[in-house]
Amino acid sequence: KKRLSYEDKLEICDHSVAQKLLKIAVEKRSNLIVSADVTTTKELLDLVEKVGPHIVALKTHIDIISDFDADNTILPLKDLASKYNFLLMEDRKFADIGNTQELQFSMGVFKISNWADFVTAQVIAGYDSLDCFRNVGVVAILSMSSTGTLTDLQYREQAANIAVSHPNVFGGVSQNRIPDELLLFTPGVNLADSGDGKGQQYNTPEHVFNKLQTDFIIVGRGIYKSDDVEKAALNYKIAGWNAYEKSL
Ligand code: UP6
Numbered sequence: 001k002k003r004l005s006y007e008d009k010l011e012i013c014d015h016s017v018a019q020k021l022l023k024i025a026v027e028k029r030s031n032l033i034v035s036a037d038v039t040t041t042k043e044l045l046d047l048v049e050k051v052g053p054h055i056v057a058l059k060t061h062i063d064i065i066s067d068f069d070a071d072n073t074i075l076p077l078k079d080l081a082s083k084y085n086f087l088l089m090e091d092r093k094f095a096d097i098g099n100t101q102e103l104q105f106s107m108g109v110f111k112i113s114n115w116a117d118f119v120t121a122q123v124i125a126g127y128d129s130l131d132c133f134r135n136v137g138v139v140a141i142l143s144m145s146s147t148g149t150l151t152d153l154q155y156r157e158q159a160a161n162i163a164v165s166h167p168n169v170f171g172g173v174s175q176n177r178i179p180d181e182l183l184l185f186t187p188g189v190n191l192a193d194s195g196d197g198k199g200q201q202y203n204t205p206e207h208v209f210n211k212l213q214t215d216f217i218i219v220g221r222g223i224y225k226s227d228d229v230e231k232a233a234l235n236y237k238i239a240g241w242n243a244y245e246k247s248l
Contacts, residue, residue, distance in 0.1 A: 003213040003247050004180055015170035017087070017118050017137030018183055021216070024056045024085055031244055032237045033089065035059045035187065035220030039066050041073045047224055048077065051233040052084030057117070059089040059218055062110045074115050087117035093141055094129075095122035102132035120173060123162045130166050139171040142178055145188030146199040175203075177212055187218035191239065196221070205236065209243035 004012075010022045025031055034051045036058055038044050044065060048058060058081070065073060081088055090112050094101045101121070106113040118137035121130060130138055140163040143151035151159070156176060163169045164179050171183035178184050190202035208214040217240045226232035 003209075005248055006215070009180075009183065009215065012181055013170060013183060015137055015167075018170040020117070021056055021087060021183065024087070025216075028054070028056065028085065029241050030054055030056050030237045031214075031216050031240045032233065033057045033059050033185065033216050033218045034223055034233060035061075035091070035218050036224065037061055037064065037220050038224060039064050041065060041067050041069070044073065045076055045080070047229065048080045048084075050230040051223065052080055052086060054233040054237040055084075055086045056216065057087040057089045059091050059220075060116075061091055062112065063092075068109060070111065070114075078115060088115060089139070090116040090119045093120050093122055095124055096129070097125055098129040098132050101125075101129060105132060118170075123159045127162050127166055130162070130168050133168045136168075137171070138166070138169045139173055139183075139185055140166075140169050142172040142174040143176055144173075145175050145201055147201060148199070171215075173218075175212065183216065184212065184214045185216045185218055186212060186214040187220070189217045189219050189236075190222040191236070192222065205239040205243040206246075209240075209247040213247060 006022050006025050032055050034055050036044055036047050038047055092112060116136055118139060120139050120141055122141045142159045143156050160178055163172050163182055171185055172178045173185045186208045188200060188202050189205060189208060191204060193202050195201050205217050208217060219236050223229060223232045223236060
């Protein structure tokens with residue numbers, strides 16, 4: 001079966017964040033999400049200045065920023081997001097009971113609910129645990145890219161059932177195909193390496209569009225570790241877009 005285009009997905013994915021992402025993808029001719037796994041505010045903002053024009057979203061692990069400060073980290077980040085037209089995806093991978101997740105989402109140092117357009121969450125704690133993300137969109141972790149992951153077929157099916165039926169969820173992170181009404185986000189993408197020696201496993205953009213019919217590729221080290229970050233971002237953007245068009 002042929003994959004759905006972004007235009008097709010705009011018809012069936014009605015969550016407001018899904019709509020925004022799909023429109024940005026079509027406008028920028030990009031399905032690239034950069035994973036900004038750097039550890040200082042300066043590195044983060046420098047990276048975003050370079051990749052911003054090429055991405056649909058920036059994926060953060062905000063808790064690895066050693067000098068995090070709402071005014072110095074988040075305000076300029078939000079300015080860059082509107083300047084370059086991309087969304088902020090906080091890859092928190094929440095994995096607790098609803099009440100705790102609600103606190104982790106809105107309280108503490110990072111106050112994710114104040115700035116993230118969407119977040120990732122495990123579904124391990126069950127359907128109701130996702131109710132607290134009313135004001136953002138959720139991308140559910142349905143399977144993982146690392147060796148030995150416990151996300152077997154039975155888990156993935158049950159996780160997908162939760163994701164499809166929960167109104168706050170509009171997408172899934174997976175290394176497998178997922179139902180069409182969700183947007184598929186695929187990390188573990190790298191053009192040069194097949195792994196990182198720490199369990200990460202990589203595929204090419206070609207593979208994840210052809211075999212998984214993914215919607216968005218997530219690239220970290222393939223871009224931010226590159227000698228020419230801007231050129232690398234452009235390369236992955238083009239590779240991702242060509243792979244998407246070929247898979248149609
Ligand atoms: N990530 C994965 N695999 C998953 C889920 N999430 O790699 O199954 C995240 C990692 C990292 C990024 O937390 O931020 O995607 C991948 O980075 P890399 O391209 O440098 O390997």
